[in-house]
Amino acid sequence: MTMDAQLKKEEGNKFFQAGDYASALACYTAALKLQTDGNKNDTATFYKNRAACYLKQEEWQKAADDASKVIEIIPADTKALFRRAQACDQLGQVEQAFKDARAVIHLDPKNKAVIPLMEKLSARIQQMSKERHSTNSRVSQMLKAFFDQQADTEKRQAAANNLCILGRDNPAQLFEAGGVEVLVPVLGWKEPEYVLAAVRTLGGMCANNEERAKAIMVAVGFPGLQQQLTKDSEDLCIATGYFIMTMVCALTGLNRKEEKKVDMIRLNANIQAVGSIMKAIILTLTDTKLSGFGRDAVIDLILKLVPRTTGIDWIRRFFDEKGISALLKIGGCIQELTDLKITSDTRGHVALALNNIYMDLESDKERALFREQCENYTVTLLDKDDFDSKIQCVVALTTLLQGPFDVGNHIMGTKGMLEIMLVMAGSEEVLPQKIAVEAIIQASTKPDKSKAILELGMPILKKLFQSKDDHIKVRALAALCKTGSSGGTDAAGKAMADGSTVKLANYCLKYLKNPDKDMDLRKWAAEGLAYLTLDADVKEKLCEDTEAIQAIVELSKKADELGIYGIATIFVNLTNSYDKKEIMPELKELAKFSKQHVPEEAEKDQREYIQKRVDSLVKNNIISALVGLTKTQSMTTKELIARVFFTVTDSKEHRGVIVQQGAAKVLLPLTSECTDEGKVLAAHALARVAITTNPEIAFPGQRCCELVRPLLALLHPECEGLANFESLMAITNLLTVSESVRQRVLKEGGFAKIEHWCYEEHEMIKRSAVQCMLNLLQCEEVQKLFLTTETDRVKLMLLYCGEHEDDMELALAATAATAILSHEESGTQKIMQVKSWLDILKDIVVHDHSELQYRGLITLANVMEKDKEAATKVVEGELLETLIAISQLEDFLRIKAKKEAIRALAAAQKWELIKPAEAK
Secondary structure: OOHHHHHHHHHHHHHHHOOOHHHHHHHHHHHHHHOOOOOHHHHHHHHHHHHHHHHHOOOHHHHHHHHHHHHHHOOOOHHHHHHHHHHHHHHOOHHHHHHHHHHHHHHOOOOOOOHHHHHHHHHHHHHHHHHHHHHHHHHHHHHHHHHOOOOOHHHHHHHHHHHHHHHHHOHHHHHHOOHHHHHHHHHHOOOHHHHHHHHHHHHHHHOOOHHHHHHHHHHHOHHHHHHHOOOOOHHHHHHHHHHHHHHHHHHHOOEOOOOEOOOHHHHHHOHHHHHHHHHHHHHHOOOOOOOHHHHHHHHHHHHHHOOOOOOOOOHHHHHHOOHHHHHHHHHOOOHHHOOOOOOOOHHHHHHHHHHHHHHHOOOHHHHHHHHHHHHHHHHHHHHOOOHHHHHHHHHHHHHHHHOOHHHHHHHHOOOOHHHHHHHHHOOOOHHHHHHHHHHHHHHOOOHHHHHHHHHHHHHHHHHHHOOOOHHHHHHHHHHHHHHHOOOOOOOOOOOOOOOHHHHHHHHHHHHHOOOOOOHHHHHHHHHHHHHHOOOHHHHHHHHHOHHHHHHHHHHHOOOOHHHHHHHHHHHHHHOOOOOOOOOOHHHHHHHHHOOOOOOOOOHHHOHHHHHHHHHHHHHOOHHHHHHHHOOOOOHHHHHHHHHHHHHHOOOHHHHHHHHHOOHHHHHHHHOOOOOHHHHHHHHHHHHHHHHHOOHHHHOOOOHHHHHHHHHHHOOOOOOOHHHHHHHHHHHHHHOOOOHHHHHHHHHOOHHHHHHHHOOOOOHHHHHHHHHHHHHHOOOHHHHHHHHOOOOOHHHHHHHHHOOOOOOHHHHHHHHHHHHHHOOOHHHHHHHHOOOOHHHHHHHHHOOOOHHHHHHHHHHHHHHHHHOHHHHHHHHHOOHHHHHHHHHOOOOHHHHHHHHHHHHHHHHHHHOOOOOHHHHO
């Protein structure tokens, strides 16, 4: 062992004994790197020690991996075997754990530590054997009922449902019972409900198991799954997409739900199988046999799997396989001009997929390649002589503008692109008019394009608004709304005359509130309102119209991706949940002096108006609408939803409604599956709910533990102070729920994050951090971190006890923490190391605040009981008379303080510092 490695090991041992497992882990890892003399026994020791750290941190898989590395070097190492047995037990790998525990007993029969684990594992092995026998019997009965064509339909459907549940909950047993061989032929049946059950069951068996996924992939084959995607059944196509997704995840180690990224070792081992699946997915995109639902399922697979941050990093291969062109081909389809089957949602799915891929690109070179492939595809269509190709070009451009807007905006600058759009808009045919107006709406987002369209296209849009065809009229209306709202929220920069936006809103409301109008018309009316609601007058009008709000809420239940975005935008605008840059007064004056335009806030966008609008929206079920909107897969739309939730939770009165209508449940996924800004806003909204609501009601069961990570993320120094403060308050509340929640906070590194804010200058943040730390002190591990390490943590708490004149809440929390820590002798020693400890406790003991006095007396009594020298100092000073006086009080509010004073005097008697008569 090298000297440096030895020193790191010894340092790690000290940290481990003190309970600081993170620091110990870092030392052992450093020792491994410094171990350069090739001594395998020393290497095994470092891995063994690191495994012990991982066990303490409940990192079971890492503990098992490190223990396995030791066993590879020293097969008979009983400590490594025992640690792997403990880790495997927690991972559910009972048979391996039993094998290791049995090996420990065989090698070291006197080892008593392993006996409880061995007994536990033996019982579980026996129970598993019984369950396996029982499960096999149930599987046989289910399969028999499922295949019995003479049985009534209800029994067969019940058997099908039970198989799905079994495939999800007990996949190993079903797999071992021959479920794959039996179910694969069902994929060829004509009865769709039984095919659906087979697909769901097989997909469930693939989940999180590489070996089963390989076997099922061989048995089913991608052509078999592709066949299911040709069927015109939304449920079957979604289930087939999920089947493929679970198969790829099992082969790559990807787990989106648990935020686990690809295991590169596993991916490389299965690269041929994964490559064939991904290539087949890309080729299937433009297969004419696919149903519309099947195509949507394939696009969703691309959306989830291709990106490198959330998928399996198939970006480069997707470029090479011409995947961008394939997506644009589908994105340029309209049902009237294509032989590819699509749904009303297909183009929205394509826009999302293109946007996710583009946002995931890491370099300018990759982004340039993306733009080049998009430009080549659209320009090729534009240069063709036939009019249908030009229509497809404009539709593909519209899809790009709905997805990666910057790319679409770049292509808009192509020579002839805007002109062909205006020509189509001015034609006499309905189809080109519809397509052109949709493109104009999407293209006029940027001020430069909006201005050009206003100059060149306004006469055409006004003409189309007079059309007798409602589908043309409502699209032209949406385009006029968008161009009319180009001034944004600037009250002084409106693009249209006063009152014009309200008139346009009235037209939109006529379509929106009419239940006889089809979904397409109402969706475009909502799209128009999404732009107009930047105007404060329109906001007020809409929120005063209960019927209109109810119509938007109803529309949210049936809207497609683009419709969802429009509705979410309306809610953002009505609640002023968008980012608003504060302009310094000095800069305003400077701008006026230099005759520059200064944006002005409308009177109706002030706080009292916003609060009334929020109250009205909550009363009209906006919360349930937002819950429904979270089904979107668009990260941008999810951020909009998170923004509205954040604004709504600003009012304590609305937080109960959030819980009642299930919003707390849907906010949790938004903290991990959203834009970076959206994750913070969703977590902050949850923090507010957790502050004022009983966490056990708002976040029942495991959700309390799931809430820990997003709340701790708000403690990052880059988050705003309000987020830090409200997160600490929420965590304080959460820590009262259970020991499992407290352990989860420690596992997620919460101790260091909370401790950081205990030193904060801001009084409210510092106070909430100390209160949070107080609740965390219920864990023995945290007490050890205070008591057994060379830090000033106890000193800090004691000093905060003296802050009662400036911050009583801080002092109360600190005195409670000090009282807990003083129960241990090491705690009293650390207290006495503070020079002013006696003066601080004296001020607290004589304070008129009964609870503060009581907590201070606990500490004083503990110190006196454990240290004669400390007791002597108390008796020799003025505190003795104070203690005698408190011990004789009859005040009801001082009963607890009286008991502690009597205990302190008893300690003085024990040390023979006073006589019994003096204590009376």
